[in-house]
Amino acid sequence: MEILELFSKIGIYATMALVLVFALGVVALRNLFHCALCLAAVLIGTAMIYVALHAEFLAAVQILVYVGAVMTLVIFVIMLTEHLGGKTIRQTNRQSPAAIIGLSGIVVLLGTLLMKTPWPVTAKALDAKVSVMSLGKALMGTYAFPFEVISVILIACLIGAIVIAKKDVSEKGPS
Amino acid sequence: MSMPPFLRDIEFAVDLSLVNAKGWCLDLLGHFLPDWTVVLASIVISGVAILALGPLVMMYLTLLERKVIGRIQNRYGPNRVGKWGLLQPIADGIKMFTKEDIVPAQADKIVHFLAPVVIVVPALMVFLVVPFGERMTAVNLNIGLLYFIAVSSITTIPIFMGSWASRNKYSLLGGMRTAAQMISYEIPMTLSVVPVIMMSQSLSTNTIVMTQVGDLDLHWFIFTPWGLVGFLIYFLCAVAECNRPPFDLPEAESELVAGFHTEYSGMKFALFYMAEYMNAFTLCGIATTLFLGGWQGPFFPSWLWFFGKTFALICVMIWFRGTLPRFRVDQLMGFAWKFLLPLTLINIPVAALWFFVPERLAWLYSIAIFAVSFWGLVKLNCAFVPEKRIYPLAD
Known part of the structure; x- marks a missing residue:
């Protein structure tokens, strides 16, 4: 094996x-x-x-x-x-040299954080499996409020996109 | 189901004959080979079975289609190669292999080559979760259905690759149409599956089939109002997803030569075709799994039931092709967004109603809801046709 x-x-x-x-x-x-x-x-x-x-x-x-x-x-x-x-x-x-300097800074920062974090590898953590059912229950139960807020924001974005797209047409259109 | 026990035993033995054959092979190997080779052999046997099944199904689907279309058009179809033309697909295969492979001078060589290779991969990968029979699912993923939807959504990218790399206007137009069509029809297709997930409370294709067990093994989801509507929506979307008539705008011969595969010849063209037919097969197979009870059915072995139902659905697809003229682009998009999508959204609460209300009442309610919503959608979708003007002084 x-x-x-x-x-x-x-x-x-x-x-x-x-x-x-x-x-x-x-x-x-x-x-x-x-x-x-x-x-x-x-x-x-x-x-x-x-x-x-x-x-x-x-x-x-x-x-x-x-x-x-x-x-x-x-x-x-x-x-x-x-x-x-x-x-x-x-x-x-x-701008690429400046970008490289900025990026290497972030890499160093993330690297030190990763090194410093103690990663607890226990038997419980290794066995942890998130099933679809528990995910769904969490979304509909514990996190129902943030979930709904996000969906409201998404719908607002969609409606906004439609409104912006529509406005353009009516201004340029023949009527 | 009342049946003498010995008949039950025979049925069981025939049912699992293929599974048992695999187990027997593995036992034999286990006697003189180390453990890990047996695991590997198990993977290889399932893999080879699937890899062989895909092309085989595709080859004989082309023959079936040509035969049935021939009968619809009052002619015989292929009947020269072998008995009833049974060797025709093999002759076609040899022809495809020996044909010259033409690559346009301006084409993007690498992407042009990769497109037909990549398109076969998702088409074969979805075979993994199709439950061909009792204990005959290659991998019983607990997210089987989601896996199917996700993997089949990749198909647009190789089509894009082929159409873009050909540097051909017809190919590009075909690719654009494919993308628009596939994105539009994926949404009602995914949503029409939701009631099934709600009822079986699982994403595993195996469990979905198991929940359709009942008297005489006929407790299929299609015999409920939400199942029937869901099945019709799913099937129409499936026909559109695999670009078959009447939704074959991406490869409309009379407008676009052959759409995204205009610039492909020989084996590359055959690969595009293979992917298309395998997609048609898996989409029908999943429709069978979700709504027609999968491998459930009385008397016959389970895999026979599965293949029978799937091929019946494929015959309906061929029947569509023989009967219906092609849609216009605006009709195609309007049908998906203005008709199928609202109907699927209505279907989901109806399924919830079915869950909470006793059966008789639920039938009444759901028929009423569907009748009203169908009538409303048809009314709303009716294009405004102005009255014909009469010019009294014209003549």
């Missing part, structure tokens, strides 16, 4: 490495469409890591929301602006 565990470990690390490679592709490739595809690959890879960590529900939702909906919209926008899709563009500009 140890051999199987070794295989799965190799698989997980290979997935992580691939995710990093694709993430590099998102910021380094010159064609916007390729970048978008790399981003989709990164999101799918992340979902695979979730599956390996026994968070299947999170993985499914990640794929459904990010790959199925958000990435489709991103690619749709790139394809609608036709010359953006075919053209190659530079991914760096004059």
